[in-house]
Amino acid sequence: MTRSMPETLARVLGEGTVLTDAASLAARRHDYWMLSHVRDHLGASAPSPACVVRPGGVEDVQATLRFASAAGVPVIPFGLGSGVVGGVVARPDAIVLDMGSMNRTRFVDPVNLQASFDAGKNGLEAEQAVAEEGLTIGHWPQSVGVSSVGGWVATRASGQFSTAYGNIEDIVHTIEAVLPNGELVILGKGPRASAGPDLRHLMLGSEGTLGVITGVTFSLRRAPETRTVSAFQAGGMRAGFEFQREIIQSGWRPPVVRQYDERESLRLDARATACLILMVHEGPAAVVAAETAAVGELAAKMNIPAAPPDIVDHWLEQRNHVPSWEMFLQRGIVLDTVEVSAGWGAIGAIYDDATAALKAIPGCLAGSAHSSHAYRGGLNLYFTFAVQTDEPGAMEAIYLDGWRGIMEATDRHGGGLAHHHGIGRVRRAWLERELSAGGVALLRRLKHALDPAGIMNPGVLLPDA
Numbered sequence: 001m002t003r004s005m006p007e008t009l010a011r012v013l014g015e016g017t018v019l020t021d022a023a024s025l026a027a028r029r030h031d032y033w034m035l036s037h038v039r040d041h042l043g044a045s046a047p048s049p050a051c052v053v054r055p056g057g058v059e060d061v062q063a064t065l066r067f068a069s070a071a072g073v074p075v076i077p078f079g080l081g082s083g084v085v086g087g088v089v090a091r092p093d094a095i096v097l098d099m100g101s102m103n104r105t106r107f108v109d110p111v112n113l114q115a116s117f118d119a120g121k122n123g124l125e126a127e128q129a130v131a132e133e134g135l136t137i138g139h140w141p142q143s144v145g146v147s148s149v150g151g152w153v154a155t156r157a158s159g160q161f162s163t164a165y166g167n168i169e170d171i172v173h174t175i176e177a178v179l180p181n182g183e184l185v186i187l188g189k190g191p192r193a194s195a196g197p198d199l200r201h202l203m204l205g206s207e208g209t210l211g212v213i214t215g216v217t218f219s220l221r222r223a224p225e226t227r228t229v230s231a232f233q234a235g236g237m238r239a240g241f242e243f244q245r246e247i248i249q250s251g252w253r254p255p256v257v258r259q260y261d262e263r264e265s266l267r268l269d270a271r272a273t274a275c276l277i278l279m280v281h282e283g284p285a286a287v288v289a290a291e292t293a294a295v296g297e298l299a300a301k302m303n304i305p306a307a308p309p310d311i312v313d314h315w316l317e318q319r320n321h322v323p324s325w326e327m328f329l330q331r332g333i334v335l336d337t338v339e340v341s342a343g344w345g346a347i348g349a350i351y352d353d354a355t356a357a358l359k360a361i362p363g364c365l366a367g368s369a370h371s372s373h374a375y376r377g378g379l380n381l382y383f384t385f386a387v388q389t390d391e392p393g394a395m396e397a398i399y400l401d402g403w404r405g406i407m408e409a410t411d412r413h414g415g416g417l418a419h420h421h422g423i424g425r426v427r428r429a430w431l432e433r434e435l436s437a438g439g440v441a442l443l444r445r446l447k448h449a450l451d452p453a454g455i456m457n458p459g460v461l462l463p464d465a
């Protein structure tokens with residue numbers, strides 16, 4: 001009798017590690033990508049994979065990848081499934097490698113300010129493990145409680161406190177990963193290196209296409225001595241952008257700086273009369289006092305009035321909410337969030353053009369944006385669109401129209417097309433505009449060198465050849 005692929009793999013890994021029951025397969029068919037949920041809603045769901053592997057340790061990941069490379073079986077790494085760009089969409093011939101089973105804290109080192117975790121560790125649990133020692137990772141994506149530390153690396157994630165603490169690439173110290181041929185690599189040793197290209201960047205943003213991240217060591221911070229908040233409201237988005245630019249380019253670094261357009265400001269707080277700008281200041285008490293005072297002086301100089309600071313307290317309480325798509329889909333509403341970035345000189349035009357494109361979609365209920373990550377050279381914009389239709393068959397096209405409007409407006413003004421959610425499936429077609437044709441060709445050659453059998457997460461990140 002010929003064995004099925006899952007049966008053969010189960011003989012390699014052990015019975016309990018390879019799951020084939022319908023519930024386990026169905027639960028890992030896709031991530032949080034809106035379009036997968038639209039398709040579920042319309043009865044055109046992603047198929048279940050052939051099996052789910054729940055590795056007990058690095059050796060199981062190595063054995064799985066060796067097996068898959070030899071047999072030419074696709075492998076789809078799965079963290080905790082909170083990705084929003086279609087990085088996980090199962091197919092009937094694939095192994096879904098569920099890294100959530102590898103979730104140990106390996107060590108917390110309060111002297112060198114490091115903490116190391118298995119890649120499947122839940123982000124909030126990782127933060128709690130270091131908080132017990134008076135430390136913080138400082139990485140707070142809205143999805144902190146439903147995403148894994150390996151997923152953060154695989155998607156080049158950003159946390160809400162990034163303006164001071166940096167994005168995931170600034171916080172990661174060491175990445176342990178298994179290459180498609182089963183080889184183990186440990187990348188990142190000292191606090192800084194001049195030892196050839198930084199190979200950690202092969203895994204940062206690789207979205208499961210170049211290997212499987214099995215362990216992550218973070219460079220930590222001591223928990224801040226003090227935290228305070230401030231809030232302002234600018235007369236329009238451009239005035240707010242100028243205020244933010246002045247703060248950041250003067251050298252101040254409030255960890256949180258968020259600016260909402262008028263629509264989102266009102267949604268945040270009914271007292272808003274214009275574009276709210278919310279800030280959180282953290283660190284040594286003297287630095288926090290100096291920063292708060294300096295920001296207040298700049299606001300006065302630029303005629304930016306203060307807003308009630310309890311709006312920031314309310315945002316802090318609500319900030320990790322994870323909404324359910326189904327509630328909207330039942331009302332015929334297609335929605336999504338799309339993040340881009342650009343230099344200070346272009347961000348205003350991108351905001352205007354992208355929101356205009358969204359509002360031009362028939363049935364548009366909302367086309368709005370806020371910024372949430374500021375840099376010396378520019379900032380990000382995080383668009384939200386919601387469009388209602390009574391034609392279920394039109395939902396997918398409407399969804400793609402929303403994306404196209406934002407991508408094209410951003411590209412037209414020279415902005416970056418993906419700030420922190422990654423490329424997945426939804427942005428593949430625009431990758432060449434981000435990396436150039438030569439850049440995509442280079443990535444393709446790297447992918448082929450590491451994964452000649454093409455087993456790692458096919459259909460993600462790279463556009464079809």
Ligand SMILES: Cc1cc2nc3c(=O)[nH]c(=O)nc-3n(C[C@H](O)[C@H](O)[C@H](O)COP(=O)(O)OP(=O)(O)OC[C@H]3O[C@@H](n4cnc5c(N)ncnc54)[C@H](O)[C@@H]3O)c2cc1C
Binds near residue numbers: 207
């Ligand atoms: C409500 C909500 C809010 C969000 N807020 C933020 C935010 O503030 N900032 C932000 O950056 N993102 C945010 N996200 C997006 C998402 O949480 C991040 O992309 C997160 O990093 C994904 O982690 P995950 O473990 O859930 O990965 P998954 O969704 O399981 O996988 C995402 C991608 O990474 C790959 N992958 C996962 N684990 C591994 C691994 N160990 N090795 C190799 N590849 C792997 C997968 O194959 C897939 O391509 C949000 C999502 C939701 C639903």
